Amino acid sequence: MNGVDLKNRLSVPSSLRETIEARSQTRELVIGPDEHSPCLIGYDVSYFERIEARLEDEFASDFGPGRSLKSRSVFGATEHLKYDDNGRIILSPLMREMGEIGTQVLFMGLGHYFEIWSPEVFLAQEGQDPRVLKLVKALVAGRAQ
Amino acid sequence: MNGVDLKNRLSVPSSLRETIEARSQTRELVIGPDEHSPCLIGYDVSYFERIEARLEDEFASDFGPGRSLKSRSVFGATEHLKYDDNGRIILSPLMREMGEIGTQVLFMGLGHYFEIWSPEVFLAQEGQDPRVLKLVKALVAGRAQ
C-alpha cells in the first residue's frame, strides 16, 4: 500500500514497474477511470495500444452507437504518465476524483492490467472475494505490507 | 519441516525447487491463501500464466464487471516470490496470517501444486489421512526429517 503525498506524487510499486518495462520498454503507464468500479484501471503502453486497436476493429464493423462508443469514451479519459527516477507518477486531482482515491492507495495486479484502489472504497464493495477482503482489511489495519 | 526465521525467511525444500524450475524455468513461485483450508497454496508461475491466458481468451476486449471480479479473486490475494541463492523466500506477515503460519512450516507436494501448513494447525484438522497424521506427529515430536 502506497501513499499520495502533498505534491500528488505516488510511488508505483517496483514489481509493477518491472513488468511494465519488460512489456513495453518504457517507463510509462496508462491510467483511466474504470467503467464499472470506483477505482482506476491501468495498463502498460503496449497492452493499451492493443486494446485500442481491437476497439478500432469493432468500431469499423459496427456503425451503430453501441458498446464500442461507450468504451471509446472511457478510453478517451485516460492519461499517459511517465514515472520519474524514483518511480513516482503525479496523480492529477481529476484522476483522484474519478477513482475515489484519497491519501492511501492499493495497487492490484490483475494479469495484463492492474487496478488502483482506495483501500476503504474497496472494502465497501459488494461481492469481492473473501480472501482478498481479509487481506485488504489486514493492510488497512496496518499489519505489514 | 522448515522454520521461519527472524527475517521472515523460509527455505523452500530443494526437491520442490527442482520441480518448480523444471516446470517454469524460473526461480519463482506464486502463493496465496487456500480457499477451503487454513493453509497457503502454491504454484509454479507457468500455472498462473495459463490462468492469465485463459482470462484473456475468455474476455478479450470485454472489460465488464465479470472480468474484474474474477481477476481480483484470482490475482488479488496472491504474491509472486523469487527465492534467493540459498532457496529462501520471504514470507510476509500478511501471508503468515492468512495461512495461520507460525514459526514452523510444512511443505506438502500435491501434484501440480503444493500446500504450506503450520504443523499444529494441520494436526487439528478433521478428516486427515491417518498415515499422514502419524508422519506429521512424528515430525512435530522431532523424530525423523
Next chain:
DNA sequence: TGAATACCCACGAAAGCCCATGCTATCCCT
C-alpha cells in the same frame, strides 16, 4: 510571475546478497 512540473539529494526501513556453520546423506577406499 506565479504555479505546476521536473530534477536532485537524503533518510529509515526493508529486502537482497554473500559467507559461514552445523548436520545429514552419500560416496569411496582400504
Next chain:
DNA sequence: AGGGATAGCATGGGCTTTCGTGGGTATTCA
C-alpha cells in the same frame, strides 16, 4: 563393513542495495 572425506541442504548473521518517502531547488509554461 567401517570410517573418513565430500557434497548438498537448512539456517544464522552481517553487509550492501533498493524502495518508498519527504523535502529542496531548478525549469518550464501560460
